[in-house]
Amino acid sequence: MNDSMEVLMKVGFALVQSPIKRGSDGKATLKGAEAVLNGNHLNGDAINAGSVVWFPGDKLRFKSTVYHAIDRLIQSYGVAWGAGTLVPLAKLDQLIHEFEIEKGRFMNEVDLLQPVYDRLIDDHKSKQPAAVQSVIDAVRLPWDTFRATFKIHMPTPSVFQPLTDDLNGCANEIVDTAMDEISKDAQGMINKLLGKSQIDPKSIKPIKRLAEKCKDFAILHPAFGSFSDAFDTLAATLVPPLVGDKQMNVLAYLGVLADPQAINTWMTNNQAEVDGDLLNSIFNPAGTTSVAPAPVFTPATVAAPAVTVDGGYDWESFGI
Known part of the structure; x- marks a missing residue:
């Protein structure tokens, strides 16, 4: 590669x-x-x-x-x-x-x-x-x-490329959308766990997926990374049965993610300026290759010289 x-x-x-x-x-x-x-x-x-x-x-x-x-x-x-x-x-x-x-x-x-x-x-x-x-x-x-x-x-x-020159504004909009969805997902998980005598270990899987989603978007805001790191620390303690303090810690973690005010504070405390060159590489990947950019909603059709890519998906459909 x-x-x-x-x-x-x-x-x-x-x-x-x-x-x-x-x-x-x-x-x-x-x-x-x-x-x-x-x-x-x-x-x-x-x-x-x-x-x-x-x-x-x-x-x-x-x-x-x-x-x-x-x-x-x-x-x-x-x-x-x-x-x-x-x-x-x-x-x-x-x-x-x-x-x-x-x-x-x-x-x-x-x-x-x-x-x-x-x-x-x-x-x-x-x-x-x-x-x-x-x-x-x-x-x-x-x-x-x-x-x-x-x-x-x-x-x-x-390949996603915003139809705007304001890449920082686009990144902020994605961050806001992501946090809104994460908050709603966390509240839904709380609603399923409240009132139970213990947490079913199977219930941890969607929480882990939520934390992974946070990690995936950490490139746009460091707070996402801290959300993911907090779960990694918590997950190390989650040995069944998930009762008592372990149960309360899971609910407390989700409680922060589900609270818009807590999220806002967390993100403010983890604020950092995203480098302009990094934003350009995120939203204008063609700038890092010789391939013409693909418009939003339209698959790229121009393929670069053959490269070896793991996985069975046809990456050439992205024009990369």
Whole structure:
């Protein structure tokens, strides 16, 4: 790996757009149907008479479960920015790897329906009036067609470069957004832990992920690094069972992150001026290479001479 690639992977950001998430809802729109209100038949362009449920909706609940899991996964790696999420380039391979795992889980849930697909429809149909049964038979999809409706796809991320010359202002905006999200995440974790006799060791994993997120953004503000360091010190003491002082220390740590006033004080006490050259290398990575800059939301298409990069992700899609 050449030096410029190492610099870019350490300090650059990728803009990850929201994944495309699709899948049949087991419904079909009824064309020409009329609505009935107080005995009156209603039709016309302003009337939506509804649809027929030909596949039991309770068997498709896994869709929203996986959708939410994917959204939480991406959010845990970065901060919201426009229609996407800013993710440190150094963590992009790891994010994509975990995304592919969730994507595989989604399609596995779909495939589990295949052996019982027709039976589920027939059981659902048998509970409907005869006229509705005929409609279900007319609109039900063959298995292959049904399966083909399910899709989760992540658009190719792009190297993030702000459309502004005020790089310091951009950095401050990212810092503010990150701290707001971290504070809300910490409060959510507190809400799940309060009132319990002890902390389940599994509950430490999302806290650790939150601390790692802080560390990833320390390049923009040293307070992020101190948040992460504080967790490392705390984590060394967290040997189960997590009760008593250990439990209180975890809640105290989250309490600081969840308190906007405490966060403001912490960040003020850890204030430092970010070097202009460093900001330029973060937000204008093309300045450290011979590659033309990639606009926000648009993947780079120009590839530099071949370099060896660990991981299975195609870094050439970033033009680096």
